[in-house]
Amino acid sequence: MKPANPIFADMGTTIFEVMSRLAAEHGAVNLGQGFPDGNGPDDVRDRAQAFLADRPNQYPSMWGVPELREAVAAHNTRFHGLSVDPTREVLVTSGATEALASCLFGLIAPGDEVVMIEPLYDSYLPIVRQAGGIPKLVRLQPPGWTLPRSELAAAFSAKTKLIILNSPMNPTGKVFDADDLGFIAGLLVKHDAYAVCDEVYEHLVFDGRKHIPLITLPNMRTRCLRIGSAGKTFSLTGWKVGYITGPADLMQPVAKAHQFLTFTTAPNLQRAVAYGLGKDDAYFAGLATDLSAKRDLLAAGLSNLGFKVLPTAGTYFICADFTALSGSEDDAAFCRRLTIDAGVAAIPISIFYEGDAPRSFIRFAFCKDTTMLTEALTRLARAFPQTAKAARV
Secondary structure: OOOOOHHHHOOOOOHHHHHHHHHHHOOOEEOOOOOOOOOOOHHHHHHHHHHHHHOOOOOOOOOOOHHHHHHHHHHHHHHHOOOOOOOOOEEEEOOHHHHHHHHHHHHOOOOOEEEEEEOOOOOHHHHHHHOOOEEEEEEOOOOOOOOOHHHHHHHOOOOEEEEEEEOOOOOOOOOOOHHHHHHHHHHHHHOOOEEEEEOOOOOOEOOOOOOOOHHHOOOOOOOEEEEEEHHHHOOOHHHOOEEEEOOHHHHHHHHHHHHOOOOOOOHHHHHHHHHHHOOOHHHHHHHHHHHHHHHHHHHHHHHHOOOEEOOOOEOOEEEEEOHHHOOOOOHHHHHHHHHHHHOEEOEEHHHHOOOOOOOOEEEEEOOOOHHHHHHHHHHHHHHOHHHHHHHHO
């Protein structure tokens, strides 16, 4: 038998599916996979049901229904001051991962170099490689996750086609500030490169910080593709509705890749998301307020148990050093034991790196009901009574 595609055939199942299955098998509180416990806003779900009943359910345009493209354009103007043409500069996709694939397949030619910042979301590398791109990895190190500017500059060359920039960043919770973004923008201009910006957590930024899309910086409007996610903005991760904003000339090859990946997305969900993007400012501010309270609850509880909790400026996630709670275990072994013995699932940080990686950090998702976070902390206190006692002394 001839072999299958080695990029995918040699890969294991994504760690998020593995840990969620393990959590279900052992009745663990799942703080691994980043999905909320809630069911999303009632009014947005009600609109989806209504649109299913009274609107066409056949193929919409591969670019997306006009209502959603217009809503995405208006959202860009409202929150980021961007003037966007909804007919040529907005594309609706079946989730942000498909948006990412469409951008990368549309822009990368075999042999192009692609700069990526570790730790990185696990879909980035296989998509880049399948597109024929050559990864150039630049590593952020815990606990500070500081951008190593000299290493980043060295990763760029005349062969660089683009950088993938994730901010707010999964798994670190880092939000790139204006200074870092300005440095990245300078490299893009110097090397005539593009940026694919994964900004799905754009409204999940804490402590008075502001998310700054790279596309809003000087000279970036023609170089950036900006990806958003209704799943994250409306806590409806199963809907898989994403959207890309970018200059018309870049959107054309991206749309052509998209047409042969998913082509289109359920029209009633698109129209419901269009309604949701028009919700008042209080809704979007409330997202960050609610999540930051949950972050603080989990961070305080983990610290009391002996974990060294790293700062989290945005996203759904907290990273923590478990050294005080374990001997020689690496992060994968510790997460497995945590799930089976303590009944709490987390994700090892090393899976977000290629090759040698930090092995004493794990990621917890705090986008859960407060009762579930409290239950998780209770279970961890039972599993690690000695470190919990020591941390309180």
